[in-house]
Amino acid sequence: MPQFLQPLRFTGARILRDGELQKRSLAITDGRITKGPLPEVDLSGYLILPGIIDLHGDAFERHIVPRPAADFSIGLGLAATDREAAANGVTTAWLAQGWSWEGGHRGPDRAEALMATLDAYRAQMLTDLRIQIRCETHLVDTAARMLEAVRRHRIDYVVFNNHLDEAVELARTEPARLTHWAQSAGRTVEEHLAAIEATRKRTPEVPRHLCYLAEMFDEIGVLYGSHDDPDGETRERFSMIGARIAEFPTSRRAAAAAKAMNDPVILGAPNVVRGGSQSGNVSAADLISQGLCDALVSDYYYPALLHAVWHLVDRGLKTLPQAWAMVSEKPAEILRLPDRGRLDFGRRADLCVVNEETRAVEMTISGGRLTYLAGEAAHRFAHRINALDMAVAAE
Numbered sequence: 061m062p063q064f065l066q067p068l069r070f071t072g073a074r075i076l077r078d079g080e081l082q083k084r085s086l087a088i089t090d091g092r093i094t095k096g097p098l099p100e101v102d103l104s105g106y107l108i109l110p111g112i113i114d115l116h117g118d119a120f121e122r123h124i125v126p127r128p129a130a131d132f133s134i135g136l137g138l139a140a141t142d143r144e145a146a147a148n149g150v151t152t153a154w155l156a157q158g159w160s161w162e163g164g165h166r167g168p169d170r171a172e173a174l175m176a177t178l179d180a181y182r183a184q185m186l187t188d189l190r191i192q193i194r195c196e197t198h199l200v201d202t203a204a205r206m207l208e209a210v211r212r213h214r215i216d217y218v219v220f221n222n223h224l225d226e227a228v229e230l231a232r233t234e235p236a237r238l239t240h241w242a243q244s245a246g247r248t249v250e251e252h253l254a255a256i257e258a259t260r261k262r263t264p265e266v267p268r269h270l271c272y273l274a275e276m277f278d279e280i281g282v283l284y285g286s287h288d289d290p291d292g293e294t295r296e297r298f299s300m301i302g303a304r305i306a307e308f309p310t311s312r313r314a315a316a317a318a319k320a321m322n323d324p325v326i327l328g329a330p331n332v333v334r335g336g337s338q339s340g341n342v343s344a345a346d347l348i349s350q351g352l353c354d355a356l357v358s359d360y361y362y363p364a365l366l367h368a369v370w371h372l373v374d375r376g377l378k379t380l381p382q383a384w385a386m387v388s389e390k391p392a393e394i395l396r397l398p399d400r401g402r403l404d405f406g407r408r409a410d411l412c413v414v415n416e417e418t419r420a421v422e423m424t425i426s427g428g429r430l431t432y433l434a435g436e437a438a439h440r441f442a443h444r445i446n447a448l449d450m451a452v453a454a455e
Contacts, residue, residue, distance in 0.1 A: 062431070065425065065428055067088070067094075068088055068089075068098055068100070069085050069097070069099065070108060071101070072102045072103050075107075075109075075403060076380075079381050081381065088425070088428055092406060092408065092428065093403060100444070101444045105436075106414060107414040108411055109411070110384070110402055111410030112151060112387045113151065113391035113395070113401060114154065114365065114391070115154050115192070115307075115326060115357045115395060117362065121137075123136070123137035123140040125165060128244060141189070142181075142185050142187050145187045146186050146187050147421065149366060149414070150187055151410040151425075151431075152190070152400060153188070154192040155189060156192045156194055157171050157174050157175075157193060157194065158170075158196070159194065159199065159206055160194070161199050161224075161258075162227075163245040164245030164246050166194075167245075171191075172209055186431035188426060188427065190215075190216065191213070193210070193215055194218075196223060197269075198259045198266055199259070200262050207276050207280075210280060211280060215282065216283060218273075218284045219285045219286055219303075220284070224260060235249075270303075271301055283394075283395060284303050285305025285323075286307065288307075288310050289309045289318075290314060292316065295309065296321070299321050304323045304324070306323050306324065308326065309325060309342070310342060312346075315347050324393075327353045327355075327356055328344060329344075329364035329368035329387075332344045332368035345371075354390050356369075356387050368387075369383040389401040411424070412424055413425075415437070420435065423437045423441070
């Protein structure tokens with residue numbers, strides 16, 4: 061595990077505290093935000109913001125399988141993902157891993173391999189990486205296996221997902237896309253169609269299966285929700301069994317139903333940056349303007365988190381403190397992380413330092429450990445640390 065930074069006080073920056081930007085200093089020691097006189101680093105011209113908490117991202121898949129026929133080890137992929145997240149101001153991140161009948165990189169075998177590799181990698185990780193399981197609703201015969209994996213690897217977040225309807229529709233209307241889907245899973249088209257048909261036949265078993273999993277998640281202490289709710293009725297059914305987190309509702313009706321039931325709504329930052337969903341679903345910016353979104357996640361592109369914040373600010377949809385809360389404080393509340401998401405005394409020293417002029421992340425500190433440093437901030441930091449080392453040596 062990387063070493064804690066030596067005790068330091070950052071001065072001159074504007075700091076997000078108590079819902080507003082304040083011109084004050086911020087001190088850290090032993091991985092926590094603290095008080096008291098400490099050696100100073102001048103960060104005039106910078107914003108010091110709570111570290112970004114990303115509740116859903118699958119960009120890690122590109123680091124493991126950058127091309128369909130070019131696999132790399134999961135360990136290499138995790139290390140690259142770790143550094144990419146840190147470079148974008150992320151201090152805590154859930155990797156969205158499928159547990160699906162689809163097989164390939166979304167199948168249970170890959171999920172368990174990712175969990176085991178992450179456990180082994182944890183001692184050297186920079187970002188606090190965790191795993192979110194995207195549990196396919198129709199994979200009813202692996203409940204015991206998944207629950208055992210959840211316990212063994214201390215998984216704390218699951219979302220229910222249903223790709224079966226999409227697969228059936230593709231088989232009927234877009235056979236070329238289905239062929240690509242089958243190839244990515246390492247199957248022939250015939251094998252993939254057989255898997256779809258076998259899964260479809262388990263539909264009557266799904267309601268009892270989901271209720272059982274919900275009961276077990278409550279017992280274990282796992283938070284859970286649903287992914288891609290198409291309408292209010294679907295969201296209500298999931299909410300009734302305890303799957304209270306609405307991740308990527310695909311329509312305004314689904315998002316509105318979630319808010320009516322006080323269920324948090326999570327949307328993709330790329331949707332905000334690109335001005336709409338790449339798959340044709342509801343616009344995230346429109347839902348945000350209507351008060352129907354609580355938090356933003358990277359989805360498939362870590363840089364989108366920071367850019368989505370500035371997009372909301374520049375369009376006048378949110379102030380900077382309000383927009384930043386959607387990638388820090390609100391995610392912490394949703395996943396019940398009381399030690400992060402705000403820059404308060406005693407909390408984890410999770411910081412994202414942004415150049416006010418360029419709006420670029422130039423420093424990230426996760427749990428009091430320096431995970432990313434670049435630009436002018438690197439020059440100031442290196443100069444100050446060198447001066448401190450020389451002073452210690454002189455003593």
